[in-house]
Amino acid sequence: MPPLLDIRGLHTEFRTSAGTVRAVDGISYSVQAGETVAIVGESGSGKSVGAMSILRLIPDPPGRITAGEVLFDGQDLLKLTEEQMRQLRGSQIGMIFQEPMTSLNPVLTIGRQITETLEQHRGATPAAARERALELLGLVGIADAARRLKQYPHQLSGGMRQRIMIAIALACEPKLIIADEPTTALDVTIQAQILELMKDLTQRLNIALIVITHNLGVVARYATRVNVMYAGRIVESGSAAAIYHDPRHPYTIALLRSVPRLDRPRQARLDPVEGQPPDLTRLDAGCAFRPRCRFATDACAAGRPVLAQAGLEDGHLAACFNSGSLSHTDQAA
């Protein structure tokens, strides 16, 4: 069965006064129907720009998608007209953003923001849309739905607003939801509630989910596949188990070693990734992680490695010249 979403060689750049920034520099991955894929990376790694490019929500200028294909249900989204794209956003692909405080319209009631989607995309009558809105609020666990529909975003807590965002994303029964740091702004107990809700709903309704996050714990709990991004590229891709237990890219290894663990007594010292993330306007021909990499060799300066099979698991890819020699023992060292 062909994947629901198939991204091939996607490039997105921004023209800035400091030079051209290749925020997304040729990424390819696919998402099967009903699957949860995590995109992990730090600020500036291109994880959000990559996801926004799927929906073509890149402000132009300064941004531009310069190459690639985004095949959704077999159709290249980059070839659609703006009007066709608008029909698709929010109906076939839903979105959940990080900031539940700013992503809802402050001057519209909760009810209006949900029914608007339904009336726009489904041509629902106001009465039918309201009916469906009540049902959706129940689905995302909001009690007293009739009263909530009349309220404005500022009258709700952060967790409640994120539930509303999920209700809006679900309104038109999309096949795919893109969630960009959906719980970063929330407290841990509320984060746990929202993540469980998203997991439950996507499984029950067979919705594929792309979740963008920097939280390695969230990824471990929820993702089936993981793509690790660094400097605009996917540097490692594989099942969650392979990424966590047999990492094959030095960046992934360093990232996993640098986080303190709640379930373990304290170690003597953390083992941080030394140095700073690269300046994307000044990348050279070599591997972008080279300056911070403890395994770097001369070959790493000559060219940028491409994703290739690594590790034992089929489909576990890493973009590193030395991935074959990075074994589990290196990680434990």
Add this chain to the structure above:
Amino acid sequence: MTTTDDRPLLEVKGLRMHFPITEGMMTRRTVGEVKAVDGISFSVARGETMGLVGESGCGKTTTGRCILRLETPTAGSIVYDGVDIAGLSQKQMVALRQRIQVIFQDPFSSLNPRMKIGQIIAEPMKVHGIEPDATKREARVRELLTICGLNARFADRYPHEMSGGQRQRVGIARALAMNPEFIVCDEPVSALDVSIQAQVINLLEDLREKFGLTYLFIAHDLSVVRHLCQRVAVMYLGRIVELADSDTLFDNPQHPYTKALLAAVPVPDPLVEQGRVFRPVQGEVPSPINPPTGCVFHPRCPIAVESCKQSRPESREIQPGHFVACTQVGLS
């Protein structure tokens, strides 16, 4: 000034910080109060790192601000090295401010964008007259930058030219400029990327050892707290619900809120996660304007009984050094 007694460096007793809620434009009248901190007690020994954890609005930052005397507490005492600072005037606090410093969460808003890094670090030395000589002050700035892992050339740069991690190191250098003995760290690594977080955590640990510092470490990231702190207090809605040494608290939590909090944190290991039974605690944190009667956690608590709604549980020492404010713990 070295004291050899085992009196704690800081002792907070019955601390309350209530903020009035006012209404009316011409004549303001108080219509209620936010009980941000509602009677907490803890102590911090010399050389110790004490963690203060909890979710937004639990009062952990307000507690830190009271200790720094950026707020005047409503009630209670804050005894620092034998002196109750809760009632001191701002003038009397000046001398103490050299000994108690702070590192803030947001490295983007806590540095003056119009000052060079060198000026930012030198400013407190100038204000307190620690180093009146400008040349010596510059040398000290360079020394502090180097201690904090930054190139001495950064002294001539502006904050906007630096990354978040570098700025946080500047914030640390500024705190160190006064040769403090106690530093309130208010979420010092929350705004940083994962790979940079570990660098700053290591720096804080190195400095603690090198200069014999005592930290009050305020954070919501429990993994970081477990790594850095010897003892931890868990706050909920203005109260401390559990206090214990770090390993005891994380391996053997007793208060239902602490248990819920720890269960909510996903661990970066898919195998561990698959094996965990996971039921998130229901409901949200109630408003501190009108907190629940009795135990403030009872509306969300899975083991609450009728009496929890009436009387506020006192903190009990269930094992030496392990305090829990719950009447149901230890009963079976």
